[in-house]
Each structure stands twice: as C-alpha cells, then as structure tokens.
Amino acid sequence: MRDDELFSFEDARQRLGESFDPLPVPAIPPADPDLDRVVVELRRLRDASAALAMSEVELGDIADRLGEVASLLESRVAGPADRLETMWKGAGTRRSNPVSGPENPIAPPVDFVGCDDGSVMATVTLGPAYQGPPGCVHGGISALIIDHMMGLANHWGGRYGMTAHYELDYRSPTPLLQPLTFRCWVHEVDGRKTWTHGTIHAGDRLCVEARGLFLEASVPVPGQPGTRSTVADGSQ
Numbered sequence: 453m454r455d456d457e458l459f460s461f462e463d464a465r466q467r468l469g470e471s472f473d474p475l476p477v478p479a480i481p482p483a484d485p486d487l488d489r490v491v492v493e494l495r496r497l498r499d500a501s502a503a504l505a506m507s508e509v510e511l512g513d514i515a516d517r518l519g520e521v522a523s524l525l526e527s528r529v530a531g532p533a534d535r536l537e538t539m540w541k542g543a544g545t546r547r548s549n550p551v552s553g554p555e556n557p558i559a560p561p562v563d564f565v566g567c568d569d570g571s572v573m574a575t576v577t578l579g580p581a582y583q584g585p586p587g588c589v590h591g592g593i594s595a596l597i598i599d600h601m602m603g604l605a606n607h608w609g610g611r612y613g614m615t616a617h618y619e620l621d622y623r624s625p626t627p628l629l630q631p632l633t634f635r636c637w638v639h640e641v642d643g644r645k646t647w648t649h650g651t652i653h654a655g656d657r658l659c660v661e662a663r664g665l666f667l668e669a670s671v672p673v674p675g676q677p678g679t680r681s682t683v684a685d686g687s688q
C-alpha cells in the first residue's frame with residue numbers, strides 16, 4: 453500500500469464493511485445552563501487575553517476584578533476530587549472534555565460531524581491561545597484534538613477504546629487564524645484493536661498526519677466503586 457493511500461479516508465466506509473451502522477453521539481442538555489454561560493465568558497477572556505504582551509493595554513483594574521470573580525467562584529465550589537465524582541453522575545466527559553466540551557473553558561471548542569463516508573470531520577479556526585511556533589498551532593494542541601477526534605471516529609465506526617499508541621507527522625506548518633479541516637476515520641480493526649487515522653489540512657495543504665492504536669478497555673469511574681466506564685462516554 454502506498455503512503456498516501458494510508459491517509460485516504462475515501463474507502464473508510466468500505467473497510468468498515470456492511471456492518472457500518474454509525475452511532476451518532478446524542479446531544480446532552482446542559483445540567484446547568486449557567487455553567488455553560490460561565491465557560492463561554494471564560495473563553496472570551498481567554499481569547500481576549502492571549503498574546504497581549506506589548507499591547508500597552510491598561511490591565512491593572514481588569515486583573516483586580518478578575519481576581520474578585522475567581523475568589524467568589526472558589527469560595528462556592530467543592531474541591532477538584534469531589535467535582536470529578538459529581539460530574540460522572542452526569543454526562544461523563546461528553547460535556548467536560550478539553551476538546552469539544554461546552555463545560556470546559558480550555559476546549560476551543562471543536563464541533564464534530566459524522567460523515568456518510570465513515571469519517572468524522574471538523575472545521576475549526578484556532579486563535580493565539582493555541583500558538584506554538586510563530587503564527588502556528590502548537591503541535592500538542594493538534595495532537596490533543598486529533599486524539600479525541602479519533603475516539604469519536606471509533607465510536608462512529610462502532611468501535612471504542614483507549615489510546616495505546618499514537619504518532620504524528622507534522623508535514624507543514626499548521627496556521628492559526630485560518631479554518632483548519634480535521635478528519636479522522638477507522639483504518640483497520642482486529643479483535644480488541646482499532647487503528648485509526650487522521651489528518652489536518654489548511655485549505656488543500658496537508659499539515660498533519662496521525663495514526664493511533666486503540667485498545668478496548670475501561671477504567672474505574674471516580675466515586676462509583678465497582679463501576680467501570682469505557683473512555684469518555686459516561687455510560688457503563
């Protein structure tokens with residue numbers, strides 16, 4: 453097989469076979485609409501405060517007021533271990549993951565679409581908060597998004613698993629402030645193993661190629677002794 457064929461999603465559906473029966477990820481309503489609003493505001497702050505050095509903007513009063521809000525929030529919430537237990541009584545990480553989660557301020561967020569061709573696709577424009585090389589997306593951010601998206605591609609292809617092995621080739625710089633097309637698809641399956649591939653393009657230009665090996669596995673759910681969950685789905 454040629455290298456470029458490895459990174460073609462065209463026949464992903466064929467490879468999944470007649471059993472391809474995509475499983476959409478059901479939308480889950482917010483447990484608390486105000487939590488989603490808090491996260492929206494935090495993302496506005498993130499985007500407005502990234503890459504501000506040398507801007508000559510007067511920030512002293514902003515820092516003071518943000519400090520007051522942070523202290524108010526801290527005084528109202530439980531510790532992180534307690535919160536981890538509570539969130540698993542809800543939607544698992546489907547609403548709180550760091551890539552698409554509406555409850556997670558570090559998520560860009562990325563919105564995914566399951567495609568009839570067997571792949572999962574997303575278009576996203578990343579801002580300065582995600583900068584690595586000058587004007588470019590940090591390679592670890594690309595890796596984070598594709599890894600998560602591979603999990604969704606597995607689900608779309610009727611598979612699940614934890615990442616056991618993951619590798620990337622950065623073929624050309626991945627620009628900030630331009631729409632990027634992410635695509636992931638199941639490449640091959642064998643028993644507990646799923647090999648999943650992914651790409652990032654800026655327009656027609658290939659920026660990143662990725663390969664992941666996922667193994668069917670589950671982990672204990674925080675605060676629910678004896679209960680295990682497959683990665684991220686919040687169901688047992």
Ligand SMILES: CCCCCCCCCCCCCCCC(=O)SCCNC(=O)CCNC(=O)[C@H](O)C(C)(C)COP(=O)(O)OP(=O)(O)OC[C@H]1O[C@@H](n2cnc3c(N)ncnc32)[C@H](O)[C@@H]1OP(=O)(O)O
Nearest residue numbers: 477599600603604607614615616617667669683684685687
């Ligand atoms: C209705 C609901 C909708 C919900 C819809 C949700 C959608 C949901 C989207 C979520 C998207 C999240 C996606 C995030 C994905 C992560 O971030 S996962 C987090 C990162 N990964 C981890 O923490 C995994 C840590 N590693 C482990 O726990 C264990 O190593 C594993 C992966 C469970 C495997 O352990 P194990 O089961 O003991 O495996 P083991 O028996 O040693 O090996 C099994 C086979 O795999 C091979 N293997 C194992 N490791 C490797 C390796 N690293 N390289 C190559 N081969 C390997 C072995 O050689 C062996 O091969 P065979 O001899 O059978 O041919």
